[in-house]
Amino acid sequence: MINKIGFRGYVSSSPIDGSVIPQSLQNLKIRDYAKSKNITFKLSITEYNFKKKYFALNSLKKQINTFEGIIFFSIYQLPINKKIRIIYLKFFLTKNKHLYFALEDIVLKKIKDIEDIEIIYFISENSKKNYKLKI
Amino acid sequence: MKFNNKIENKIQNKFLKNGYYIFDIKKKKKLNYIKKEVTKYTLEWLQKKKIKVKLNSKILDNVHKFVQISELNDLRIYIYNKINQKKYFQKLYYELGKEYINIICGNELAMQKKCNLSIQLPKDNSSLLPLHSDVWSGDSEFELVFWLPLVDVYRTKSMFILSPKENEKYFKKIKKLNSIDEVYNKVKKKLKWLKLDYGQGLLFTQNLMHGNIENKESSTRFSFNCRFKAIFSPYRDKKIGSFFNPITIKPITIIGMNYNFLDDK
Numbered sequence: 289m290i291n292k293i294g295f296r297g298y299v300s301s302s303p304i305d306g307s308v309i310p311q312s313l314q315n316l317k318i319r320d321y322a323k324s325k326n327i328t329f330k331l332s333i334t335e336y337n338f339k340k341k342y343f344a345l346n347s348l349k350k351q352i353n354t355f356e357g358i359i360f361f362s363i364y365q366l367p368i369n370k371k372i373r374i375i376y377l378k379f380f381l382t383k384n385k386h387l388y389f390a391l392e393d394i395v396l397k398k399i400k401d402i403e404d405i406e407i408i409y410f411i412s413e414n415s416k417k418n419y420k421l422k423i
Numbered sequence: 424m425k426f427n428n429k430i431e432n433k434i435q436n437k438f439l440k441n442g443y444y445i446f447d448i449k450k451k452k453k454l455n456y457i458k459k460e461v462t463k464y465t466l467e468w469l470q471k472k473k474i475k476v477k478l479n480s481k482i483l484d485n486v487h488k489f490v491q492i493s494e495l496n497d498l499r500i501y502i503y504n505k506i507n508q509k510k511y512f513q514k515l516y517y518e519l520g521k522e523y524i525n526i527i528c529g530n531e532l533a534m535q536k537k538c539n540l541s542i543q544l545p546k547d548n549s550s551l552l553p554l555h556s557d558v559w560s561g562d563s564e565f566e567l568v569f570w571l572p573l574v575d576v577y578r579t580k581s582m583f584i585l586s587p588k589e590n591e592k593y594f595k596k597i598k599k600l601n602s603i604d605e606v607y608n609k610v611k612k613k614l615k616w617l618k619l620d621y622g623q624g625l626l627f628t629q630n631l632m633h634g635n636i637e638n639k640e641s642s643t644r645f646s647f648n649c650r651f652k653a654i655f656s657p658y659r660d661k662k663i664g665s666f667f668n669p670i671t672i673k674p675i676t677i678i679g680m681n682y683n684f685l686d687d688k
Contacts, residue, residue: 305662362664362665363664364664391664391665392664392665393536394664403677406680407669407672407677407680408663408664408669410676410680411533411654411655411663411669412658412662412663412664414655415654415655415656415657415658415663416657416658
């Protein structure tokens with residue numbers, strides 16, 4: 289019998305929005321977030337550090353009937369390419385899986401919720417500037 | 424500024440000259456509601472600790488009579504969590520300063536997700552924010568702070584700020600100094616202590632050195648602070664999504680965001 293109860297965690301081994309975050313800290317945040325939302329956290333799956341490849345996300349697609357949803361550490365773990373990102377999000381949402389993003393405290397439950405994330409991606413991409421304080 | 428009206432010009436010029444702007448809050452009912460909520464949570468916390476207090480309008484000013492310094496952070500976090508969990512709070516807070524935030528910062532905005540609460544008891548040096556500029560620790564230089572006292576503030580019960588002119592002068596000297604105490608001693612005679620009555624709000628740029636010292640007055644300060652920025656201005660460590668939330672996205676931004684050029688992959 290397959291246990292469907294609970295949410296899978298999703299952590300990354302490559303930088304997230306430019307910062308390397310130890311997986312133990314990503315898991316800590318996900319666990320704490322799940323507790324605050326009163327949802328059951330199951331084991332996390334780790335995304336490999338392959339560029340533009342999403343082996344772990346694809347595994348979750350195949351295991352779709354074994355969990356209620358996914359708790360990502362951050363929205364910036366999602367594919368950078370907008371079209372690919374939306375394909376993944378739509379896939380899980382059409383299967384009635386709720387998607388949580390712990391760092392940003394964002395929840396996607398319906399297709400129309402995707403816009404919340406897309407706005408943030410768009411602003412983030414269009415307001416980048418690298419500089420250091422000079423004294 | 425070219426297309427401003429006289430009032431906008433006056434506000435903007437004052438802000439550029441001083442680095443801050445103090446205004447009277449017009450939506451007094453909304454402000455009173457926030458104060459009432461904070462008072463309610465304070466009383467709730469005191470009740471949990473089995474501390475009996477007679478309800479009066481000066482409860483926040485007098486909270487030091489009931490709270491030990493060692494328990495202050497517990498109270499602060501209790502109120503902070505309670506009020507920030509309320510869906511209406513962020514909107515209410517923005518509305519109190521909206522008119523002036525729009526003039527100084529813009530009207531397509533990102534807002535800090537959770538408003539910070541500061542409680543400064545008399546003679547308490549455990550929760551001070553010594554002289555600093557938030558830009559030194561990862562905030563964007565494009566952020567505007569909306570500081571909202573829930574009690575009258577003056578002298579050491581308030582906060583200080585350095586003028587843009589003095590800030591520029593002393594910031595250059597920082598490389599010759601080695602600690603914040605040394606910086607503070609250099610600038611302390613130049614600091615401006617801000618006086619605000621309950622019912623007034625303060626907008627300031629956190630690029631300027633500012634902070635507080637031990638509250639040497641006889642009553643407690645309760646104040647909120649929250650950051651706003653033009654949505655497409657550069658972000659630093661405080662990111663959109665985790666720290667900031669878009670609050671006033673305009674339709675043309677949504678349309679532009681979803682436009683696909685022919686050569687888009």
